[in-house]
Amino acid sequence: MNLQITEDLTPHKLGLLFVLHLYSTAQESISSQCLTLLIHLLNNDLLLYNDDNQEPIVFPTLKDLCDTVVQACTGANQESGDVSGLQLALLDLIWKVRTLDDLNEFIDGNIIPLIATNNTIYIDKTIGFKQFEKSSILGSFIHKVTTEFKLLKFNHCLTLFDGFVKYRESTRELYLSMGGTIIDVLQNDYELFGKLIEQSYLGNVDFTTDKGGAGKEITSVSDLSIILNKQIELLESKGISPSELLDNILNSSSIPNLPSYYYINYLESLKKYDYNSSFESLYRYFDYMVSNNSKYFYHFALILKANLHQYYNQHELAMNSIQEAISIARENKDNSTLTYIISWLFNYIKNKPELAQDMANPNQLLEFLIMKTKTVSLSLYSLSFDFKTFQILNHGDGIAAYLNNLTKATYISIYDEFQISSFIRSMEMGVIVWNKIGNNQLSQVYNDIAIEFTNNSNDLISLKIRLNFLRFLQGDVESSYNELQALKQTVATTDYSLFNSIQVRSLIMLIRINLFKGKFIQAKEIVNTLLDNDLQDLELNHEFIQLQIEIEIYLENYNLALKLIEGNIHRSNIYLMIKLNLLKCTIFNKSNNHIKSFSLIIQTIQLSQKCGYTNLLMESLIIYINMLNHLGYYQDIFDIFENIMPALISLNNLHLTSRAYFELANGYFNKYKNKQKTTSFNNVLKFLNKSINGFSRCNDLISVKSGFEFEMEIAEYSQNLELLEHAKENLLRINHLIS
Structure with missing residues (x-):
């Protein structure tokens, strides 16, 4: 040129x-x-x-x-x-x-x-x-x-x-x-x-x-320096590579030695997943930069080195780099850089809480971050309260503590006029908090606010990914999966990172879809595909662990399922621990070992209530009701349902509500068998119908099949030929769909 x-x-x-x-x-x-x-x-x-x-x-x-x-x-x-x-x-x-x-x-x-x-x-x-x-x-x-x-x-x-x-x-x-x-x-x-x-x-x-x-x-x-900085911004935020013209200019012999060129090469190599090239470009970038201002850029070099290791799932090396950066910042009494480094650290361990076990006094470090960021940056100050919210949410400290810190983070972010990203981050934290608490409507409101205020196309797609995954967790499996597939097409050729994020979530949804359709072997094959994938998102990782266990429960490999539970229950997350205990209770109930399950389910109910996890509390009570049904305490079932149904329906979780109706139908059937009252029989059919309709809308064919098998049991007991014929026809249809 x-x-x-x-x-x-x-x-x-x-x-x-x-x-x-x-x-x-x-x-x-x-x-x-x-x-x-x-x-x-x-x-x-x-x-x-x-x-x-x-x-x-x-x-x-x-x-x-x-x-x-x-x-x-x-x-x-x-x-x-x-x-x-x-x-x-x-x-x-x-x-x-x-x-x-x-x-x-x-x-x-x-x-x-x-x-x-x-x-x-x-x-x-x-x-x-x-x-x-x-x-x-x-x-x-x-x-x-x-x-x-x-x-x-x-x-x-x-x-x-x-x-x-x-x-x-x-x-x-x-x-x-x-x-x-x-x-x-x-x-x-x-x-x-x-x-x-x-x-x-x-x-x-x-x-x-x-x-x-x-x-x-x-x-x-x-102009070239500004253009390169803009290109770095485009690469970091949207994954847009330099144009062919700009690439030719940067490779021209006339070009001066601009360090940003090496940083762009580093980002491009990351995008292509080329470890050697990305490491070499990063080394050349800081070889040039450190010679000009070693004190400042050495901190920055270590943070980027930690980022590089994180990107390639080298978590131990990433932690070593960031710990070194913290030590140097403390030696130099550089509080501004120190707060930034600690913020990066907490953002990192947010999705890898097991890494916090290797840290000295993480709680003390978080309090230091809150204290120092107040005078350094409103964005970091708001972020530090987001971290604290996330930490106490994982430890299950109760609704008041979650909302107290979430409100502080949101309030500070509103006054951060220079960084709309801190407000969006607080809205994302609100989505997580309200989802854990069990208020799905507010969770969606927070997500909608974040979508409305974001002006970054990648952030917008990330928020839509999260929204669809939340809908999936709430039981809306098929439509959330289809919307993710549509989103995947928009980033297929532009951003590998977002494409991979959607692909992993799609596969996890596909596991659930296959389980609902009775395709357990296909579900297990997808699990085996994902086993080598280091899932970066904490919620995603936890859902994957649960699905692995559920597959073994569906296949009646109860010993293997219990081993998987014991292998993961040590994780420092109360929410996951409760979920795993619920799966353990499910195994005990399916094995007719209700006595062994009794004390564990009582502990789980109490812990869910203390932590404010309403959806887990409802799930615990449904498993408890299943246990009471098997033990014949049907009057207790009606008393519990009378108290929990308004809260259960407000969760807007169709699959969980359908499970509740199924247990309620079982309770009325036990009462009917005991007292032979027509009202009880009508209630059995009424709640069973609600349950089957709900499972059908969730495309859960296995649960629909269980519903019609229960209908056949009712028909045979009551000698109702019309009901028996209806159950047989539908069972034939469902078995055909499953096969």
Whole structure:
């Protein structure tokens, strides 16, 4: 690539000088349009962006600037006539410049005088145009560009002007269509200049210009640095790789040694899952950076090294790197960096709580984080309360403690005007808290708020993934799975990380779908596929553990299921421990070992109530009722149901409610067998019908089959031939679907 690198001067920067001239001298309507455009440009670091406003244009043209005029002014609700007026005024000025001397005279006579000596922007009535103080944003820009222009060597001036001609060539047709006039005398002048240059032994200067613009592409170190930083942001947030053009520029021999280039390579290698290349790029990045400022960048290097190890599931190495970073920050008494490192650590162990066992005084470290972040960053301060909420939620400290810390995190994040991400993070924590408590409606409200406020496409997809997984956990299996499949198609070719996240969740949902359909072997095959996958999300990991155990229960491998429970019950998470104990009670009940199950289920009910886990409390009570049914205490069943049904229905968990109706039907059947009352028999059929309908809506064919088998038992006991025929027909249909 024929590339010219300047310190700060480019044809586009020259084009912006004409905009500043118009702002300073034009009539009010044009001047206000220029101000709108300048504000838009300053918000984007003076860069122009492509249509989707994602990637900066590396070599902008005057046509790109004219398109930005329309974009900026239309967004500010300006009249279309005024927009066209600004475009025409700008093109008139730029196309009047025919030679390098014209450009030089324009800068000397119209741009340099714009810099004033006062401290404010004002209109000098004696000279009739606005001026800018040198230290202002616009004044500083003018001073920097004009100073560099004046210091250019002659051959570089020619190359720059060549680039300027190419820059404006893109608007030739637009300008002519607006009634402009172009005098094409430049080509003859350039041919003459070319011969003079050759005769002056300056033949090494590339100075060929034509309407096609075959001269050098010009960019600046400052623009490249900004573009690289934008590209890093795009890679980190959206997984968008550098364009082929930018990649060619970065590999050009003309490019200065920019450390951001190595960081982009590091991110690209991570995206491709290339460990060796990512490690090498990271090493080269910090080899360059540390030499400039070793104290600051060594901290940063260790954090990124920990990130790298985390990405490849090397958790022990990640913890070693972050512990070293904490030690160095403490030695240097660098509280700002220390709070950031500790925040990273807690964010890491949030989904890997077993790693906290290797930490010294994690609770003390968390209190230190809360205390220090108050004066360092509102975002980190809010995050520290999110961590505390998550920690006490896992330890089961009760609803008051969860909501107290969640409220603090949310309140602080609302006042963090610079970081909307901290508010979204608090909303995500609210989703987790209300889901654990059992208020699914509020959980969805928090998720909807997070979706409404996020302006990052990757975050939006992540929130939708979480929403569908929560719906799956609440029993809405099929539709949540189908929506995840639709989401997967949107990221299939753009972001491997999000695609993998959706794929893993889809497979876990598929395990549940196969269990419901009686395809236990297929479910186990998916489990075997996922066993080598280090699941990063805590809820996902816990659901996977439960599904492994449930498969063995369905297959009646009770000893293996109990071994799996014992192998995971040590985990430092009360919620998971309760779930595993419930599965253990289910095994005891299925083995007709109800006495062994009795004391454990009572403990589980008490613990669920203490922790405020309403959904687990309801599930515990349903298992307890199943036990009472087998032991014949049907009156106790009715008393319990009378108290819990409003809370159970409010959970909005169709599968759990259907299980409850099934147990209630069993209770009424036991009562009917004992007292032979018609009302009891009607209640049996009523609640069994509700149960079967609920299981059908959940596509749980195994539970539907159990329902019709129970209906057959009822029909045979009551000698109801019509009911018996109905049960047989449906059992035949369900068995056909399962097979």
